Amino acid sequence: MSLRERKAARKKEDILRSASLVISRQGFHNATMEDIAAELLMTKGSLYYYFKNKEELLYRCHDLILSDAMDKLESIYLEKISSTEKIKKAIKVHLDIAIREKEIFNLIVKPEQLFSEAHIESIISKRDKYSGIFDEIINQGVEKGEFIIKQKKMARMIILGATNWIQVWYSPEGDFSKEEIEEIYAEYLLKMLV
Amino acid sequence: MSLRERKAARKKEDILRSASLVISRQGFHNATMEDIAAELLMTKGSLYYYFKNKEELLYRCHDLILSDAMDKLESIYLEKISSTEKIKKAIKVHLDIAIREKEIFNLIVKPEQLFSEAHIESIISKRDKYSGIFDEIINQGVEKGEFIIKQKKMARMIILGATNWIQVWYSPEGDFSKEEIEEIYAEYLLKMLV
Amino acid sequence: MSLRERKAARKKEDILRSASLVISRQGFHNATMEDIAAELLMTKGSLYYYFKNKEELLYRCHDLILSDAMDKLESIYLEKISSTEKIKKAIKVHLDIAIREKEIFNLIVKPEQLFSEAHIESIISKRDKYSGIFDEIINQGVEKGEFIIKQKKMARMIILGATNWIQVWYSPEGDFSKEEIEEIYAEYLLKMLV
Amino acid sequence: MSLRERKAARKKEDILRSASLVISRQGFHNATMEDIAAELLMTKGSLYYYFKNKEELLYRCHDLILSDAMDKLESIYLEKISSTEKIKKAIKVHLDIAIREKEIFNLIVKPEQLFSEAHIESIISKRDKYSGIFDEIINQGVEKGEFIIKQKKMARMIILGATNWIQVWYSPEGDFSKEEIEEIYAEYLLKMLV
DNA sequence: CATGAATGAGAGTTCATTCAT
DNA sequence: AATGAATGAACTCTCATTCAT
Numbered sequence: 001m002s003l004r005e006r007k008a009a010r011k012k013e014d015i016l017r018s019a020s021l022v023i024s025r026q027g028f029h030n031a032t033m034e035d036i037a038a039e040l041l042m043t044k045g046s047l048y049y050y051f052k053n054k055e056e057l058l059y060r061c062h063d064l065i066l067s068d069a070m071d072k073l074e075s076i077y078l079e080k081i082s083s084t085e086k087i088k089k090a091i092k093v094h095l096d097i098a099i100r101e102k103e104i105f106n107l108i109v110k111p112e113q114l115f116s117e118a119h120i121e122s123i124i125s126k127r128d129k130y131s132g133i134f135d136e137i138i139n140q141g142v143e144k145g146e147f148i149i150k151q152k153k154m155a156r157m158i159i160l161g162a163t164n165w166i167q168v169w170y171s172p173e174g175d176f177s178k179e180e181i182e183e184i185y186a187e188y189l190l191k192m193l194v
Numbered sequence: 195m196s197l198r199e200r201k202a203a204r205k206k207e208d209i210l211r212s213a214s215l216v217i218s219r220q221g222f223h224n225a226t227m228e229d230i231a232a233e234l235l236m237t238k239g240s241l242y243y244y245f246k247n248k249e250e251l252l253y254r255c256h257d258l259i260l261s262d263a264m265d266k267l268e269s270i271y272l273e274k275i276s277s278t279e280k281i282k283k284a285i286k287v288h289l290d291i292a293i294r295e296k297e298i299f300n301l302i303v304k305p306e307q308l309f310s311e312a313h314i315e316s317i318i319s320k321r322d323k324y325s326g327i328f329d330e331i332i333n334q335g336v337e338k339g340e341f342i343i344k345q346k347k348m349a350r351m352i353i354l355g356a357t358n359w360i361q362v363w364y365s366p367e368g369d370f371s372k373e374e375i376e377e378i379y380a381e382y383l384l385k386m387l388v
Numbered sequence: 389m390s391l392r393e394r395k396a397a398r399k400k401e402d403i404l405r406s407a408s409l410v411i412s413r414q415g416f417h418n419a420t421m422e423d424i425a426a427e428l429l430m431t432k433g434s435l436y437y438y439f440k441n442k443e444e445l446l447y448r449c450h451d452l453i454l455s456d457a458m459d460k461l462e463s464i465y466l467e468k469i470s471s472t473e474k475i476k477k478a479i480k481v482h483l484d485i486a487i488r489e490k491e492i493f494n495l496i497v498k499p500e501q502l503f504s505e506a507h508i509e510s511i512i513s514k515r516d517k518y519s520g521i522f523d524e525i526i527n528q529g530v531e532k533g534e535f536i537i538k539q540k541k542m543a544r545m546i547i548l549g550a551t552n553w554i555q556v557w558y559s560p561e562g563d564f565s566k567e568e569i570e571e572i573y574a575e576y577l578l579k580m581l582v
Numbered sequence: 583m584s585l586r587e588r589k590a591a592r593k594k595e596d597i598l599r600s601a602s603l604v605i606s607r608q609g610f611h612n613a614t615m616e617d618i619a620a621e622l623l624m625t626k627g628s629l630y631y632y633f634k635n636k637e638e639l640l641y642r643c644h645d646l647i648l649s650d651a652m653d654k655l656e657s658i659y660l661e662k663i664s665s666t667e668k669i670k671k672a673i674k675v676h677l678d679i680a681i682r683e684k685e686i687f688n689l690i691v692k693p694e695q696l697f698s699e700a701h702i703e704s705i706i707s708k709r710d711k712y713s714g715i716f717d718e719i720i721n722q723g724v725e726k727g728e729f730i731i732k733q734k735k736m737a738r739m740i741i742l743g744a745t746n747w748i749q750v751w752y753s754p755e756g757d758f759s760k761e762e763i764e765e766i767y768a769e770y771l772l773k774m775l776v
Numbered sequence: 777c778a779t780g781a782a783t784g785a786g787a788g789t790t791c792a793t794t795c796a797t
Numbered sequence: 798a799a800t801g802a803a804t805g806a807a808c809t810c811t812c813a814t815t816c817a818t
Contacts, residue, residue: 004780011781027307029223032808045811046782054809110362113221151378154370157363158356158382165355168303176348184348191386202798227792239794240799248792392801399802415695417611421788432788434803442788498750501609542758542766545751546744553743556692564736572736579774590777615813627815628778636813779818787811794804 012050012060014040019061023103028058028114059119062111065104066126069097073133083141087159087193088186090137094163095182102167131156138193147193159189206244206254208234213255217297222252222308253313256305259298260320263291267327277335281353281387282380284331288357289376296361303358325350332387341387353383400438400448402428407449411491416446416502447507450499453492454514457485461521471529475547475581476574478525482551483570490555519544526581535581547577594632594642596622601643605685610640610696641701644693647686648708651679655715665723669741669775670768672719676745677764684749713738720775729775741771 018039022031033044033054051057076089098105111123134156141147149155163185170181195203212233216225227238227248245251270283292299305317328350335341343349357379364375406427410419421432421442439445464477486493499511522544529535537543551573558569583591600621604613615626615636633639658671680687693705716738723729731737745767752763 008780027304030307033810034808043783044809045784048810049781110221113224149382151382154375154378155382157359158379161357161359161362162352162355164359165351168355169351181348184345185352188343188345188349188352188386192382205798226790237800238792239801242793243798396801415692418695420786422786431804433790433805436789436791437802498609501612537770539766539770542763543770545747546767546770549744549747549750550740551743553739553746556743557739569736572733573740576731576733576737576740576774580770614811625779626813627780630814631777779816781816781818783813783815785812785814788809790808791806792804793806795800795802797800797802 008050013064015047015050015057016061016064019057020065020101020104023058023061024101025103027103028106033057055114055116055119059115059123062104062123063126065097065101066123066130069094070126070130070133072097073130077133077137083137083144083146084190084194086137087134087141087147088190090134091159091163091186091189092182094160095166095185096178098164098166099170099178105164105167131160134159141193149193155193158192162189202244207258209241209244209251210255210258213251214259214295214298217252217255218295221297222300227251249308249310249313253309253317256298256302256317257320259291259295260302260317260324263288264320264324264327266291267324271327271331277331277338277340278384278388280331281328281335281341282384284328285353285357285380285383286376288354289360289379290372292358292360293364293372299358299361325354328353335387343387349387352386356383396438401452403435403438403445404449404452407445408453408489408492411446411449412489413491415491421445443502443504443507447503447511450492450511451514453485453489454511454518457482458514458518458521460485461518465521465525471525471532471534472578472582474525475522475529475535476578478522479547479551479574479577480570482548483554483573484566486552486554487558487566493552493555519548522547529581537581543581546580550577590632595646597629597632597639598643598646601639602647602683602686605640605643606683609685610688615639637696637698637701641697641705644686644690644705645708647679647683648690648705648712651676652708652712652715654679655712659715659719665719665726665728666772666776668719669716669723669729670772672716673741673745673768673771674764676742677748677767678760680746680748681752681760687746687749713742716741723775731775737775740774744771 015036019031019036022035022039025031026035033047036057037044037047047057051060072093073090076086076093079086079089081089111120111127115123135152138147138149138152138156142149142152166181166185170178172178174181176184209230213225213230216229216233219225220229227241230251231238231241241251245254266287267284270280270287273280273283275283302317302321305314305321309317329346332341332343332346332350336343336346360375360379364372366372368375370378403424407419407424410423410427413419414423421435424445425432425435435445439448460481461478464474464481467474467477469477499508499515503511523540526535526537526540526544530537530540554569554573558566560566562569564572597618601613601618604617604621607613608617615629618639619626619629629639633642654675655672658668658675661668661671663671690705690709693702693709697705717734720729720731720734720738724731724734748763748767752760754760756763758766
């Protein structure tokens with residue numbers, strides 16, 4: 001990759017970061033291209049130099065965060081620790097991202113309302129892959145006898161639902177630190193599995 | 195209430211129902227005033243006779259559903275049954291509404307993005323009141339020794355998060371009936387409390 | 389048709405007329421929706437109440453003029469006169485329209501550049517039908533021995549080309565009146581056929 | 583002319599050729615500076631080194647082709663052949679260019695829509711000069727008794743109109759070869775003059 | 777010389793809202 | 798009470814043009 005290309009790649013990332021920020025603040029539907037550009041002191045026209053349209057930009061945004069989440073989750077999955085530890089760590093990581101990227105994470109919820117067919121498939125498949133790791137961890141735990149749960153899919157849904165919800169109420173100024181919250185969530189959700 | 199007023203009240207309800215329907219189908223951001231009117235074979239201009247603007251309409255819509263949920267929840271709260279039974283019933287009722295009114299329920303999640311300051315306070319207070327009943331049920335359970343849980347608020351958050359999330363994946367064509375799902379959810383979430 | 393509908397139909401026609409005018413003045417590519425609306429003292433948004441988008445509006449515009457031309461041409465075709473008279477009259481009518489609706493007539497030339505697949509077929513078929521009447525007149529003339537020409541299609545092309553071209557140079561202030569020009573064109577082009 | 587200047591001149595020609603190509607393919611209104619540059623594997627910014635803006639480029643493009651046509655037409659005019667032969671040759675040459683440079687030739691039709699006042703005069707004067715040669719040929723033919731036609735200007739208009747029109751329908755895959763078409767056109771249009 | 781990047785004006789389109797009838 | 802019609806602001810997107818490097 002040449003210097004030029006690296007610069008362009010960096011700029012693209014900057015834009016995605018800016019987009020994430022604006023979206024987190026205003027929600028996607030209220031985030032205009034102008035807003036996103038303004039955040040970077042650019043003009044909206046310039047965005048189109050890097051992304052062919054708004055959907056593409058949003059898609060990349062979404063993809064970036066989901067990929068990042070995937071990486072973290074996968075490396076937990078590969079660790080040599082008990083399933084109990086794995087699910088706890090997974091919950092914490094998921095909470096962490098859900099707090100940081102709240103709006104983007106919401107895109108994962110209803111991609112149909114925002115993305116056209118061109119992207120929807122890829123998004124859903126990535127989302128399923130992500131959930132799949134949770135399933136795997138739960139499966140292993142059940143096999144090893146660490147977890148006692150019959151409806152494994154449902155348990156995963158409960159876990160993801162509960163953790164995603166955190167965006168709604170979490171505030172850095174709250175009574176508990178992020179770490180404390182993560183610890184409690186992990187502990188409580190684990191009670192459900194054992 | 196005069197006949198005329200009763201007629202108008204009835205019409206307002208019709209509109210709210212129609213709005214709920216359209217919003218559930220398309221999401222709010224994709225539900226135009228025209229869509230809502232069309233559902234009732236009206237024209238969008240007429241809606242403004244009953245509601246002063248779109249936000250007002252959406253607010254009433256939201257309010258209606260939340261009030262309905264409140265009523266159901268309160269009557270459960272007042273029943274003479276164990277806290278365990280109460281929380282189970284509450285979870286089931288909440289799931290029921292979340293499934294039926296998925297899009298409207300989303301409004302509860304982030305009212306700031308849609309509602310202006312005129313309504314936001316009322317919405318949040320109603321939402322808090324609703325959550326408060328869950329808190330009460332949990333509190334009573336703990337006091338009576340039915341539940342063993344320290345972070346009661348957090349537990350409530352987990353319960354509401356998990357149940358709200360159901361809209362994302364529930365489909366009438368799925369492997370489980372709505373009743374089965376409700377049963378499993380109630381059972382699993384209860385494990386967390388005891 | 390109710391009064392309302394008649395009014396709306398009339399308005400649509402007004403818009404088409406306005407569009408024709410603006411297009412004649414500025415060419416389609418330079419005719420914006422705003423220009424067209426301004427001609428009628430409307431705002432561009434209103435146009436969308438009557439036509440779903442610019443292409444649709446342009447298509448209707450084009451269709452109106454071509455249909456009108458068709459009617460005139462067909463009635464000439466059905467007259468009980470010699471082929472010589474018919475082709476003369478046809479040429480005059482065509483010149484007449486070409487002068488009046490110069491830009492719109494140009495649409496007939498290159499529909500591909502402006503219309504999407506939704507309309508292109510209908511346009512081409514109408515255009516072909518129009519040319520077809522010229523062909524018929526020529527055919528009949530040849531059969532009856534009035535015309536002596538081998539390449540009938542080519543002759544038709546020459547006639548239409550020559551007459552369409554008139555938009556380029558005709559001016560009401562020129563040396564000849566429109567009627568004189570039509571007479572001369574008809575006479576000269578006829579020489580080619582006999 | 584220095585080496586540098588010669589190089590620049592050559593490049594300018596390349597650009598004009600490329601522009602002609604792109605315009606022929608897409609029409610001017612759909613031919614962007616980017617398209618033209620891409621054809622030469624350049625970036626659009628570079629075009630501005632050679633031409634001060636798009637209009638200038640288009641003007642030169644147009645000028646090049648018209649000058650070329652002029653040259654060919656003039657040399658025919660100077661040949662020692664009958665007026666009949668001259669007009670035939672002129673028609674064929676004109677058809678040839680009209681087919682090859684269809685879109686550019688269209689510019690000749692309505693320069694007002696594309697060119698600003700800075701160029702319009704020069705374009706019209708060149709166009710008139712071009713037409714003037716046709717007039718001259720016709721004049722000579724009439725003087726020599728080869729042609730019998732009163733409205734000479736009108737006859738020239740018919741000829742140019744008919745021949746320009748060929749762009750609309752000519753296709754290399756058609757029933758007739760280009761040469762056959764040219765022959766027929768020349769023959770038929772001549773019938774009008776004699 | 778050439779390019780990558782940025783700009784800004786303007787286009788088409790959507791939609792909540794208003795209002796005379 | 799209801800509607801048809803009109804409006805205007807906001808949005809996405811395009812593209813000729815500029816300019817530092």
